[in-house]
Amino acid sequence: MSYLPFVALTAAVALAMEFWARFLHGQVWHRHLWWAHASHHRTRTGFFEFNDVFAVLHAGVAVGLIAWGEAGQGWAALGGPRWWALAMGAGMTAFGAAYFVVHDGLAHGRLPVQFLARVRWLRRLRNAHRAHHRGGRQEDGPPFGLFLGPQELKKASRAARLQHRQARAAAA
Ligand SMILES: [Zn+2]
Numbered sequence: 001m002s003y004l005p006f007v008a009l010t011a012a013v014a015l016a017m018e019f020w021a022r023f024l025h026g027q028v029w030h031r032h033l034w035w036a037h038a039s040h041h042r043t044r045t046g047f048f049e050f051n052d053v054f055a056v057l058h059a060g061v062a063v064g065l066i067a068w069g070e071a072g073q074g075w076a077a078l079g080g081p082r083w084w085a086l087a088m089g090a091g092m093t094a095f096g097a098a099y100f101v102v103h104d105g106l107a108h109g110r111l112p113v114q115f116l117a118r119v120r121w122l123r124r125l126r127n128a129h130r131a132h133h134r135g136g137r138q139e140d141g142p143p144f145g146l147f148l149g150p151q152e153l154k155k156a157s158r159a160a161r162l163q164h165r166q167a168r169a170a171a172a
């Protein structure tokens with residue numbers, strides 16, 4: 001039996017989660033659900049913040065998918081009829097774990113993982129995310145994603161420069 005479809009779907013879902021998280025963060029958290037997300041943009045007083053509810057909800061979906069996909073079949077479930085649910089749950093879990101380490105751990109110091117900053121790529125992710133936190137306000141801009149944060153930031157500043165130039169040209 002080939003595990004290739006399983007691995008491919010797991011990776012695709014993990015990647016898709018970056019875009020899903022970017023969408024939710026930019027279009028929902030910083031708009032309608034700002035009252036909940038604001039806790040993440042204030043100084044935390046304990047270990048938890050109300051914003052953690054979002055992570056718990058996603059973890060619940062991932063656990064549900066894995067439990068339903070597996071449903072008593074053990075490892076055989078990887079090639080079973082609901083392998084896709086397992087793969088989706090695995091992709092979500094992989095993304096969630098990586099997000100927790102890089103975002104909550106490295107960028108916000110909630111885990112002792114500062115040694116990861118020695119890796120250039122992770123340092124860039126951390127710095128890009130900190131740019132999102134610069135103002136501590138609802139109007140804070142990109143990057144809303146994490147793993148493609150540096151690319152998102154670059155694109156946003158390019159767009160802002162263009163807009164600035166157009167505004168100057170219009171005023172002249
Ligand atoms: Zn935010």
Ligand SMILES: [Zn+2]
Nearest residue numbers: 040103129133
């Ligand atoms: Zn953050």
